[in-house]
Amino acid sequence: AQRVTQPEKLLSVFKGAPVELKCNYSYSGSPELFWYVQYSRQRLQLLLRHISRESIKGFTADLNKGETSFHLKKPFAQEEDSAMYYCALTPPGTYKYIFGTGTRLKVLA
Amino acid sequence: GAGVSQSPRYKVAKRGQDVALRCDPISGHVSLFWYQQALGQGPEFLTYFQNEAQLDKSGLPSDRFFAERPEGSVSTLKIQRTQQEDSAVYLCASRPDRGRRTEAFFGQGTRLTVV
Numbered sequence: 331a332q333r334v335t336q337p338e339k340l341l342s343v344f345k346g347a348p349v350e351l352k353c354n355y356s357y358s359g360s361p362e363l364f365w366y367v368q369y370s371r372q373r374l375q376l377l378l379r380h381i382s383r384e385s386i387k388g389f390t391a392d393l394n395k396g397e398t399s400f401h402l403k404k405p406f407a408q409e410e411d412s413a414m415y416y417c418a419l420t421p422p423g424t425y426k427y428i429f430g431t432g433t434r435l436k437v438l439a
Numbered sequence: 440g441a442g443v444s445q446s447p448r449y450k451v452a453k454r455g456q457d458v459a460l461r462c463d464p465i466s467g468h469v470s471l472f473w474y475q476q477a478l479g480q481g482p483e484f485l486t487y488f489q490n491e492a493q494l495d496k497s498g499l500p501s502d503r504f505f506a507e508r509p510e511g512s513v514s515t516l517k518i519q520r521t522q523q524e525d526s527a528v529y530l531c532a533s534r535p536d537r538g539r540r541t542e543a544f545f546g547q548g549t550r551l552t553v554v
Contacts, residue, residue: 336481362539373443373546373547373548374482374532374545375544375545376543379542381540416481418481420539424495424539425470425472425487425494425495425534425537425539426472426484426487426495427474427482427484428484429474429481429482429483430481431479431480
C-alpha cells in the first residue's frame with residue numbers, strides 16, 4: 331500500500347541549529363512529493379515540491395529514489411520555523427495527496 | 440476571494456444526527472478535495488471532484504458519507520447518523536486545474552465533535 335512515514339512526532343532544536351525532518355515513502359513508481367506546513371492557528375499551506383527543486387524559507391528537500399526518502403532540511407533553524415510539517419505524495423494516475431502523520435518542529439530560543 | 444472558505448468552523452452533533460459541511464473553493468478552481476483529519480494524524484483523503492464530477496470517492500469511510508458539488512463550485516459533505524468515530528477536522532482543498540503538481544489551497548477546516 332502507498333504510505334508516507336514521518337518517524338518523529340516531535341523534533342526540538344535550538345535556534346541556529348540544523349534541522350532535518352524525515353520522510354520515507356513506500357511506492358515503487360514516480361510519485362509527486364510535497365512538504366506542507368501548518369503554522370499555529372493557520373491553514374495548511376505548501377512549503378515546497380520536489381519537482382521545483384526550490385528552496386523556500388531556507389528549506390530544501392532532496393528526493394532519494396533509492397532510499398525512497400524526501401527529507402526536509404534547513405541549515406540554521408529560526409524560531410518562526412516552529413510549526414507542524416507534513417510530507418505528502420501524489421501517486422501516478424491520481425490527484426489525491428497521501429499524507430504522513432506529521433512532525434511538530436519546535437525551535438527553542 | 441480570500442481563499443478556500445469552510446463553514447461552520449465548529450460543529451457539535453449528537454450521535455445519530457445528520458450534519459452538512461460546506462466548502463467554498465477559490466473561484467474558478469477546477470479540482471476540489473475533502474480530507475478527514477483525526478487527532479494526531481495527517482489528513483486522509485475522502486473524495487475528489489473535477490468541476491461537478493465526483494471522480495474519486497474511494498476514501499469515504501461508509502455509505503453514511505456523501506459529497507456533492509452540483510454546479511462545480513461550492514461543495515457539501517454530508518454525514519448521516521453521525522457516530523463518535525466521525526469526530527475529526529474536515530478539510531477542503533482546491534486546485535486551479537487538474538494537474539498533479541499544482542499547489543492545493545486548503546481551508547481552515549470544520550472541527551466536528553460527535554457527543
